[in-house]
Amino acid sequence: xxxxxxDPQALSIQEGENATMNCxxxxxxNNLQWYRQNSxxxxxxxxxxRSNEREKHSGRLRVTxxxxxxxxxxxxxxxxxxxTASYFCATxxxxxxxxxxxxxxxxxxxx
Amino acid sequence: xxxxxxxxxxxxxxxxxxxxxxxRSLDFQATTMFWxxxxxxxxxxxxxxxxxxxxxxxxxxxxxxxxxINHASLTLSTLTVTSAHPEDSSFYICxxxxxxxxGANVLTFGAGSRLTVL
Numbered sequence: 001x002x003x004x005x006x007d008p009q010a011l012s013i014q015e016g017e018n019a020t021m022n023c024x025x026x027x028x029x030n031n032l033q034w035y036r037q038n039s040x041x042x043x044x045x046x047x048x049x050r051s052n053e054r055e056k057h058s059g060r061l062r063v064t065x066x067x068x069x070x071x072x073x074x075x076x077x078x079x080x081x082x083x084t085a086s087y088f089c090a091t092x093x094x095x096x097x098x099x100x101x102x103x104x105x106x107x108x109x110x111x
Numbered sequence: 112x113x114x115x116x117x118x119x120x121x122x123x124x125x126x127x128x129x130x131x132x133x134x135r136s137l138d139f140q141a142t143t144m145f146w147x148x149x150x151x152x153x154x155x156x157x158x159x160x161x162x163x164x165x166x167x168x169x170x171x172x173x174x175x176x177x178x179x180i181n182h183a184s185l186t187l188s189t190l191t192v193t194s195a196h197p198e199d200s201s202f203y204i205c206x207x208x209x210x211x212x213x214g215a216n217v218l219t220f221g222a223g224s225r226l227t228v229l
Contacts, residue, residue, distance in 0.1 A: 030214060030215065031214070031215045033215075033217065033218075035218075035220075040202075040223070040225070041222055041223060042115075042117070042204050042206070042220030042221050042222045042223050043155070043204070043206075043218070043220045044220070045217055045218060045219070048212060048215055048217055050214075050215070088154070088155070090218075092215070092216065097214065097215060097216045098145065098157065098160060098216060099145075099216055099218060100157060101147075101154045101155040102154055103152075103153060103154045104154065106152070
């Protein structure tokens with residue numbers, strides 16, 4: 001069953017702007033991951049943040065995790081047209097390590 | 112990095128026929144693979160967890176006789192949609208858990224298979 005919910009469902013920005021996507025979940029987790037999906041393709045893993053971590057960086061990506069609010073955010077800085085894709089958060093509940101995905105945020109970056 | 116190859120990428124079949132989708136880990140051994148189904152603009156729905164050498168674990172509501180999963184080797188898992196009907200039309204994606212992340216399943220995905228049942 002679905003665990004995470006991304007917000008917003010769709011985001012349209014200009015190249016160079018920052019993009020922020022949020023993910024909320026319902027039960028306690030071990031880990032939270034963010035994935036990217038280009039249209040009609042499989043997903044690509046971006047970053048994993050563990051339940052005892054609060055922030056992680058990878059290149060232009062910054063992920064935060066607030067377990068008290070059961071939420072995470074993905075920030076893409078200085079966005080590029082090539083960042084256009086759908087972004088999904090995936091959580092695994094305590095006691096299970098199987099990632100379950102939200103509905104995703106569709107990001108469009110206009111050149 | 113870890114690569115998962117999935118084929119066919121697209122398949123069109125007549126109602127009542129069976130379709131097999133293959134998922135291979137190319138440069139690593141995948142003890143566990145996950146099969147997902149995705150509807151347009153929707154989330155990925157986990158169908159089953161495939162473990163090498165044992166029966167797959169199906170999620171609630173997924174018909175095991177309809178969606179046959181075989182994981183006969185450490186590099187190959189197959190999903191067979193039996194007696195396919197138009198409502199089975201969907202995007203099916205396999206993934207394998209990559210080692211190196213203790214206490215987590217970091218997934219490498221295949222490119223997906225678009226099934227259209229006429």
